[in-house]
Every structure is written in C-alpha cells, then in structure tokens.
Amino acid sequence: MTAPVTAALPLAAATAAGYHDGLAAGLRAVFDPARPVPCSRFGYTLLPAGYAARVGRWALAGGAALADRAHWSVRPHSAAAAEGLELIQVAVTGPPDPGPAPPAGYALLLAAVRVGLTHRMLDLAVTHLATRHSDGNPLTSRQLVQAAIAGAASTIELCRDGLTAAADRPGHAGWLHARLDRADAEVTDMFGAAGYLTDHPVRCLPVVALVRNAWAAPPAHAGREEEGT
Amino acid sequence: MTLDAAATRVRDEVREHADDLRSRALAVDTDPERLTPHLDAPAVQAVHRLSMPGPDGRPRRCLELVAGLLEAARGDPGVALACPGPSVAGAVVELLADPAQRDRFYAALAGGRSWAFCGITEPAVGSDALRMHTRLRPDGTGGYLADGAKRYIGNAARGTVGVVFARTGPAPLSIRAVLVAAPVAGLTAASLPTLGLRGAGVGELRLAEVPVGPEAVLGRHLPSVRGGIWGAIRAFDTMRVQVGALAVGTAQAVCDEVRHHLPAGRRRHRLAATQARLDGARQLIYRAAAEVDAGRGRGQLASVAKLEGVTLARRLTTRLPELLGPGALLDHPLLEKWRRDAQGFEFMEGTGSIQRLHIAQTYLRRPRDGAAA
Numbered sequence: 001m002t003a004p005v006t007a008a009l010p011l012a013a014a015t016a017a018g019y020h021d022g023l024a025a026g027l028r029a030v031f032d033p034a035r036p037v038p039c040s041r042f043g044y045t046l047l048p049a050g051y052a053a054r055v056g057r058w059a060l061a062g063g064a065a066l067a068d069r070a071h072w073s074v075r076p077h078s079a080a081a082a083e084g085l086e087l088i089q090v091a092v093t094g095p096p097d098p099g100p101a102p103p104a105g106y107a108l109l110l111a112a113v114r115v116g117l118t119h120r121m122l123d124l125a126v127t128h129l130a131t132r133h134s135d136g137n138p139l140t141s142r143q144l145v146q147a148a149i150a151g152a153a154s155t156i157e158l159c160r161d162g163l164t165a166a167a168d169r170p171g172h173a174g175w176l177h178a179r180l181d182r183a184d185a186e187v188t189d190m191f192g193a194a195g196y197l198t199d200h201p202v203r204c205l206p207v208v209a210l211v212r213n214a215w216a217a218p219p220a221h222a223g224r225e226e227e228g229t
Numbered sequence: 230m231t232l233d234a235a236a237t238r239v240r241d242e243v244r245e246h247a248d249d250l251r252s253r254a255l256a257v258d259t260d261p262e263r264l265t266p267h268l269d270a271p272a273v274q275a276v277h278r279l280s281m282p283g284p285d286g287r288p289r290r291c292l293e294l295v296a297g298l299l300e301a302a303r304g305d306p307g308v309a310l311a312c313p314g315p316s317v318a319g320a321v322v323e324l325l326a327d328p329a330q331r332d333r334f335y336a337a338l339a340g341g342r343s344w345a346f347c348g349i350t351e352p353a354v355g356s357d358a359l360r361m362h363t364r365l366r367p368d369g370t371g372g373y374l375a376d377g378a379k380r381y382i383g384n385a386a387r388g389t390v391g392v393v394f395a396r397t398g399p400a401p402l403s404i405r406a407v408l409v410a411a412p413v414a415g416l417t418a419a420s421l422p423t424l425g426l427r428g429a430g431v432g433e434l435r436l437a438e439v440p441v442g443p444e445a446v447l448g449r450h451l452p453s454v455r456g457g458i459w460g461a462i463r464a465f466d467t468m469r470v471q472v473g474a475l476a477v478g479t480a481q482a483v484c485d486e487v488r489h490h491l492p493a494g495r496r497r498h499r500l501a502a503t504q505a506r507l508d509g510a511r512q513l514i515y516r517a518a519a520e521v522d523a524g525r526g527r528g529q530l531a532s533v534a535k536l537e538g539v540t541l542a543r544r545l546t547t548r549l550p551e552l553l554g555p556g557a558l559l560d561h562p563l564l565e566k567w568r569r570d571a572q573g574f575e576f577m578e579g580t581g582s583i584q585r586l587h588i589a590q591t592y593l594r595r596p597r598d599g600a601a602a
Contacts, residue, residue, distance in 0.1 A: 040556020061554075079424075087559070134357065144582045181547060185572075192355060193381040193576040198422040206424060206569060209547075214556040 009105060011112040011163050018116025023204045024048045024084030026113030027211070030106070036064050038106055038215045043090040046080055046211045052088045060092060069094030082198065083207045107173040107216035112163050114180045114208055118187060119156050121202050122149070125190035132192075148186050155183035177216050181209065230515050232296055239289075240296040243279060246272030250304025251482070251563070257308050258566050261427035262387075262420070264311055268342055273312050276301050277341040280314030288323045291467050291518040295474035299514065302478025303485070305563075306570050309475065311428030314338060316383055317347035317578075318392040320464035325406055325447035325456065334408060337390035346391035346411075346418075348379035348434050349461055356579060358404065358461050363395040365405060365441060373397070373446075375407065375415075375439040381576065385432030386418040392447065393436065394461060404457040406447040415439040425569030466528040468578045470517045473531075473538030476574045477510045480542040483567050487549045490561065499552065503545065510541050529591035536584040542571040 010029060018026035028048045036059035039045040043060055052072050058065045070092050077087035126149060129139040139145050162176050184205045188195050195202045232240060249272035257267065267273050279297040282288050301309035315322065315338055322334045338345060354360040363377025375395050384391070390410050397403045409416065416439050420432040443449075448456030484507060488500050517534035520526050546568040550557040558565040575581060 038555060040559045041554055042556070042560040044556055044559035046559075132355070144585065148582075185543065185547075188572070189575060189580065189582075192580065193350070196424050196573055196576055198424055203424065206572070209568075210558055210565065213550070213558040216555075 009109060009112075009167060011109070011167065014109055014112035015116035015119075015160070015163070018113040019120045020116075022083070022120075023113065023117055023208055023211075026116060027051075027085070027110075030109035030113060035105060039088075039090050040214050043092075044075070045088050045090065045214045046077075046085045046207075047088055049081075049084050049086050052086065058090045060090060062092070065090070065092045065094075079198065079203065079207050080210070083204055085207065085211070107177070108163065108166055110208075110212060110215050111159065111166075111173050111176040111180065114177070114184075114212070115156060115159050115163065117204060117208060118152065118180055118183050121184075121187045121205060122152050122156065122190075124201060125149075125187050128191055128194075145190070148190060152183045152186050155179050173216060177212050181212070184209065230512060230519065232292070232515065236290070236293045236296040236515075239279060239293045240300055243275055243297040243300040244303075246275045247300055247304035250276070250301060250308045253308050254305035254566065255562055257305075257311050257428045258425075261307075261311065261430060264387075264428075267308070267311070268313065272304070273308070274341050276309055276312035277314050280312070280316070280319065281338065282335060288319075291470055291521040292515060294467075295470055295514050295518045298471055299474040299478040299481075299511065302475040303481045305428075305482070306475050306479045307426055307428035307566070309428070309478075310383065310426060311430070313341050313344050315345045317464065317468050318345040318390075320467045321347060321392045321406055321447070321460050322408075324463050325451065325460040326408075327447075327450045330408060330444070330447060334390060337410065343389040344384035344387050344430065346382050346384045346388035346434065347464075348382050348391065348393040348409075350379060350381045352378055352380045352433075356583070358394065358458060359401050361394060361396060361404065363393065363436065365395045365397045365407070368440065371443045373407070373441040375409075375436045375441050377436050379434040379436075381421070381431055382434055383429045383431055385430065385434050386420045387430050388418075393434070394457070395436075401458055402453055402456075404461075406457060406460055407441045408445040408447060409439065409441070413439055424572065425566065426573035429573075462528075465578050466521055466531040469528070469531040469535035469584070470514060470521055472574055472577045473517065473534035473536075474514045476535075476538035476542035476571065477507065477514055479567050479571055479574075480510070480538075480545040481507050483546050483549050483564060486561065486563055486567075487552055490553055500549075503549065506541065507545075510538055513537060527591045527594075529588055532579075532584040532587045532591075535578065536581055536588070539571070539574040539581065542574060546571040 014026055014030045017029040031051055033054050033056040036057040037045055037055050038059045041061045056067050058070050070090050072088050072090045075087045075089050080087050129145060132139045159176050159179055166172050188202055188205055191202050194200055249270060253267050322331055326334060337343060349358055350356045351361050353362060365373035365375050368374050375393060377395060388411055392406050393409050394404060394406050397405060415437045417435045418432055420430060423431050448460060484500060484503055491497060514534050517530040520530045550564045
C-alpha cells in the first residue's frame, strides 16, 4: 500500500512552532527544499528570512521552475520583515521545468502553522481583555466578548482535527484557511486599537494573511462575499 | 434614497478627483509624514473644501459630507483622511462652539494646510468617555490647567488646533470640551505606527498643565446638560455615518480595482452581485446621514451604517482579491493596502461590539406595536 504523499507532513510540529515561536519559526518548520514554493502571478512570495537560497523549485503561474533556472530578489516589505520574513520576487531565466511538479502541500502545512499562531494570539487576547474593565468588571465577563472568545476557540479546535482529516487530501485545505481567516479577524479585534499598531504582537496575523494569499490557493467559492464559510 | 441637488454637486465634484487621490495612495501610505507635496493638489483641496463650512458659512450637512467622503474614499481612504481639515473636531465645534469660538477654529484651518485633532479616547479607558481621566483644574484666574493623556487620536502630531475632552469633577456633566491651539506649553504629541490608514496621522497627546483660558471652554452658552459629553455623543452619531461612508467607499474601490484587473467574462457575474450589495450599503449610508441631519432617532441608524459599512469593507477587501488568483495581495499593492485600511475602520468612533450594543439598546426601547417598522 502506498503511503499518502502527505502522511509525513509535520503538522503537529508546525502547530507547536506557530504557537511557541511565531510565524517565521512555523514556516521554517514546514519548509522543504524539494517542495515547490507557491508564487503569485507576478512571481511574488513570502519566505522566512534567508530561506530563498534554499528553495529547490518555484511554483510560478506558468509552471514550476527549478531554482537554477530562476532569479530571485528580496523586495522591501516592512511588515514581513518585522515578522522575520522576506518578500521574494522570482523571475524565470531558463526553460520551464520538463518534469511534473510534485504536489505542493504547503496550503495544509500553512494551515497547521496558523492553528498554532491563532491559538497563541487568542491566549494573548484573553490576557489583555482580563485587564480591561467596563462598568467595574473585566471585559472577559461580557457576553459579547465571551461569544467572540468561544467562536475563536471553537475554530481552533475544529481546525486542529481538520488538519488530520485533510492530511490525505492536501487540496482540501481551503476551508481551514477560510475558518482561520474569520477567527483571526475576531482575535485581532479583541485587542482593540492597540492591535492596529505595527509594534503589537498581533501584527503577525495580517502578515500570515499575505502568506496564505500566496501559498494557499483560494477555495472554489473565492470572491463570493455572501459565502459564510 | 435620492441625493438632493446640493449633495449631488458635492458627490460629483469629489468623484472627479478620485483618480488623483488614488494616484497618491501608496506614497502617503509609505511616508505619511511627508504630505507637503500633496497639499496643493486640486483633489486634496477639494476634500479640504468639503470638510469646511460651505460658501455661505453654514456647516455642511451630514448628507453632503458622506456623499463626498464616500467618493474620496473610493479614490483612497488614507489620502482622504490625510487631507487638511477639521476632521472629528469639526463635528464637536458645530455642536458646542459659540460663534467666536467657531470662527477661531475655522480660521486656524483656512488655507488647506493645517489639521485638527479631537482628544476623547484615553489609554486606560479607551473610548468609554464617561470614565475618562483627563482633568481640568482651576488655575485661579478663571481658566484651567489640563492634565492627562489621549491615545489613538487622528492628526495628533500635526494638528494646529483641536478639541480636548476633560473633566472638572467626577460627575458625567463635569466633562467639558475645550479648544486647544498647538503648539502650546505642556502639550506634547507623537505619531503611532498604524497598520493602515496611515494618512490619518493617528497618535497620542500628553497634557501637563496645559493652560486653557475661559474663552476656550466650549458650550458655555448652552445649558449644562448639553455643554459637554452630550456634544461628544452627538458628534459620534455624525462621525459614525462618516466612517461608514469611508468604509463603503473603500469597498467600492476594491470592487473597481478587481474589475479592472479581472479578464473579461471571468467570474464577472460575481462582481455584479457585489455591486448590488455595495449599492444597498450606499443607500443605507445616505439614509443614516439624512436622519442625523433631521435630528431624528437616537443614533441607532448611525450605528447600523457604521457596523454594516465596516463589515462589508472588511469582507470585500479580504475576499474579492481572491478572484484574481493566488498572491493577488502581493501583486496589487493597493488591494493589500485597502485590506489593512478596512481593518482600521473597526476602531474608529466605537468598535463593532459597541455599535451592536447601541443598536440593541435602542431597538429594545422603541415601541413594539409595529408602528416604527
């Protein structure tokens, strides 16, 4: 029996790295030189600082390109840099890769990192909310706040199991990202205006949204803003 | 609802400048403190004129303001907020200032090269104005000395005039609004690094024995119940509709940009549904503004306008770029920027949770015989 291509994916390690050490550490934990790095239509992607030189293959709009047939450069991006990432622009310099591209799998791996990262930010948010008061009571005693906490916590647990369920079907990670997008927005709001400052820890969530945008192809219902997922 | 002639004129004038505002968006986002090269642009001057009293000296109606702001944000919300003008402080001045104070305030802003700040939010209590700590204590000569701190204030570091809310005692009615000109001894300001809406110049103010003359206390000519915190609450109604307009304008900008880059026929039917939703939100903003102008309601519709406008903007700035394929936020910097900008609307003039509470409370208080339906 052939093992699923993703059976050995380091999902738990990615989640743990995302929780304990942050976005860049999570991406370093899932990086695999043999796995093509997804890029945008114009050849942009995000990687942990210093990792572009280790990429073996780029997944570009026109097909995969071996590293020795592409040129890459680091572009300025302050938000990415603050999270230990680099914005990379890739341009093909040689003929296209003649072989079939192996399955990327990064969408699922990124979802695993995100579960840890969202969980960490929720823990920070709860600590923050407990120190803020309204009418003499901590904000964590408010039903609206408790509902938001419950929503994010439920998403984290659902996605934790969803990772395992999707491990054999890495092309079906879109729903995980859609749920995590929504949870990230809820968690970010818990910090109030403080979470809108670039020196706040929750700044990692807008950056991970950019990584998700490049690494995890949008689901089939992309753009249907009325979609509730 | 249909815009009247005056609001239509304002909308059309600002709409003509939307492309120019958009052309400045990334420059302002990258270096929000370097605004001088933009200040003389006809587009920036048009937004400045919109924010000031009309040619007859009377204040702009909320409907005119939102009709123009929505188009300015369709150009770019960051540049719209970077344009010189009275901003939130203008709404407070219109409600609380006497004629001499109003003249002094607008004179400081004439010419289109200066900004105003409005200090309500504080580090410890956020926008819960009733619990603010900043205080005014008598200076012994009929005036006051102001002490305290304000945070997340638009135009904080670049404002040359502004309004600061502070309390003379513990009771809610002891909260007063005062005019402050900057620079002044004891007032220090600094910018804060925000994720988006960088053109808004969000920052913090610190007041240490800032002298406030009796002539600077707003609302002296009004009954005490309408002299202080009442002004902040009413100003919030106006500003919430304006934030809703900025949000809907931003959502429209994203829709325009995605339509521009989307190959013909590809998923365009989805944009048609999105446009219908945007048109509905625009109508809601207009109706809420008309209600503010008429002095109707308890601000419920203003809260609805803000809540729905911001929700739509956050949703569309997240989802619509996906129509352009993976990495669209990296390929199209404006789309990435508007996504950051839309998140910032959440924290202006009360969060979504605050709006929900307000909407529920006013709904629960209204008659339930169906007459209001």
